[in-house]
């Protein structure tokens with residue numbers, strides 16, 4: 001794909017053949033000088049989620065290898081923003097603040113166009129699918145934060161109270177999955193059939209929240225519930241039948257090559273379990 005000035009399309013898109021979409025909006029490392037920077041305040045909003053681009057591609061590769069071992073050639077969809085977050089933030093609703101340059105706007109459009117295309121293809125071919133949005137956080141908790149569009153204070157409710165709030169169920173980015181499997185919200189996000197539980201079984205050395213072991217973040221923990229992309233492209237209100245989970249990985253899980261490999265292997269195994277269980 002051309003990345004010259006005349007082609008302002010800084011998005012990597014691999015068309016897939018599995019009901020799985022792996023995306024990384026903040027891992028881009030391209031800083032073309034002619035593309036205007038975003039304002040640097042607050043600084044955390046313009047820093048890259050380091051190595052998430054590489055990890056998205058590695059997870060996709062790992063999943064394809066599992067299918068090869070099963071005698072197939074299937075592979076996931078991949079959507080990665082290559083332009084640095086200093087230039088564009090594709091995980092926000094469009095505004096001037098998201099990117100002050102024409103290239104940023106074109107990239108934002110191309111990125112969500114690719115996600116739309118992937119979601120539609122998955123719906124058409126498989127009826128339902130899974131979309132993982134990979135991110136990095138720098139919170140001292142060192143947990144993998146799983147975002148289902150449920151704010152931390154609600155996660156601190158016990159299962160019964162959580163499941164009574166129909167509005168939360170309607171708004172979660174895995175609403176379609178809950179409906180298809182007849183799971184309650186608490187089962188879907190922190191029960192024995194949840195992503196968080198399966199993640200724990202992989203023994204990567206990193207805990208996940210929410211999960212049966214860590215059902216909620218504590219009031220002082222910073223926790224990301226998930227952003228624009230999982231809200232727009234996930235299955236809340238059953239607008240789509242692609243279920244979305246935002247996966248926020250701590251620095252320790254990304255910066256060192258050995259830890260990164262362990263976490264990628266854990267993600268591959270967990271995602272394959274999800275596909276076998278819910279999307280085949």
Ligand SMILES: [Zn+2]
Pocket residue numbers: 026049134135136
């Ligand atoms: Zn991010």
